[in-house]
Amino acid sequence: MIDVDALRALRSVAALGTLVRAADELGFTASAVSQQLKRLERQLGVAVLAPSGRGVVLTPAGRALVDAAPEVFQALERCAEAAQSVSAGAPRGTLRVVAFSTGIRGLLAPTLAGLAAHCPDLGVxxxxxxxxxxxxxVDAGTADVALVHDADGxxxxxxxxxxxxxxxxxVGDVVLSRAHPLAAGDAPLGEGDLSGHAWVTSPPGTVCHQWFRRLVPGEPDVRHLVDDFATQLALVASGDVLALIPRLARPPLGDGLVARTLRRPPKREVHAVWRRSADASPAIRALLAALSTRDG
Structure with missing residues (x-):
């Protein structure tokens, strides 16, 4: 019988390209992963990897095995879900969640206390x-759920x-000092309101910089490029610059700052992603319910 751990190791090597990176993902040493794959080759009687420079590549037999692996993992997951459903479907065990930083801060962290109260046997x-x-x-099976945001729409x-x-x-808002001329008023700000002002913004290549370039076209007065949002707010507090900050990423503003909504605010959609074979997971359903309550 094929060793499932070795099959998972081969799949990680195929995706990541080296034994070292696969070992880091799986939580093993590179030597342990190498031994798993050698054992897999002995079980099959064929080579699954071949050296290639400083890395490795899959042999045709290894590629065929990796292509068939999802069916194996999905069948195993369905077996586990069937066993859990017999036990009244109560969420238990450990749910492994991977997420982007501001999704952790703004969505996951606020749900943990309520989730623990409703599901005391479930760890996250x-x-x-x-x-x-x-x-x-998630696809490789080293996490159960991912929170991801779209890429520029x-x-x-x-x-x-x-x-x-x-x-x-x-949603993104403009944050500014209460002493700034734009701080007064309640109406959403438009493009004309924002022209001629100085800014601190996230560096090029980030979603927030793309938002900013669409919101303030032309040649805006960008004084500072800063990736950390708390640092952006510290610069905004000086009164000289504005910042465009997603609500999920926004730390508490304090008394000296104010957030103004926009007439056409930039948006990004956040999704939870999991394996189809885990649809019946009580733990995943519990997390989705908690996130739904939080968003509502």
């Missing part, structure tokens, strides 16, 4: 990962083995 383990890495972790593509549910719409 959270790891910060960017959306692409998070989707890989485009939903992240999913493999057929994964499914998703919308859990939140994140």
């Amino acid at each position: 383990r959270i790891t910060e990962q960017d959306p692409d890495e998070a989707l890989h972790s 485009l939903p992240v593509p999913l493999r057929p083995s994964l499914t998703r549910r919308h859990v939140h719409t994140d």
Whole structure:
């Protein structure tokens, strides 16, 4: 019989390209992963990896095995879910969640106390990962659920083995000092209101910088490029600059700052993603219910 752990190791090597990276993902040493794969080759009687420079590549037999692996993992997961459903479907064990930083701060952290109260036998383990890495972790079976946001309005593509549910719409606001001329008033700000002012913004290549460039076209007066939102707020407090900050990412403003809504605010959609074979998981359903309550 094929060793399931070795099959999972081969799948990680195929996705990540090296034994070292696969070992890091799986929580083993590279030597342990190598031994797993050698054992797999002995079981099959064929080579599954071949050296390639400083890395490795899959042999045709290894590629065929990896292509067939999702059916194996899905069948095993359905077996586990069937066993859990016999026990009244009570969420228990450890739910492994991967999510982007502000999703952890704004969505997951506020749900944990309520989830623990309703599901005392369920533990949640959270790891910060960017959306692409998070989707890989769920598909590879090293995480159970991922929270991901879309990429500049485009939903992240999913493999057929994964499914998703919308859990939140994140919106950007302009944050400024209460002493700033734009601080007064309640009406949403338009593009004309924002021209001619100085800014601190996230660096190019980030979603928030893309938001900013659409909100303030042309050649805006960008004084500072800062990735950390708390640091952006410290600069805003000086009174000289504005910042465009997603609500999920926004720390408490304090008395000296104010957030103004926008007439056409930038948005990003947040989805929970899990394996289709885990649809019946009581733990995943409990987390989705908690996130739904939070968003409502």
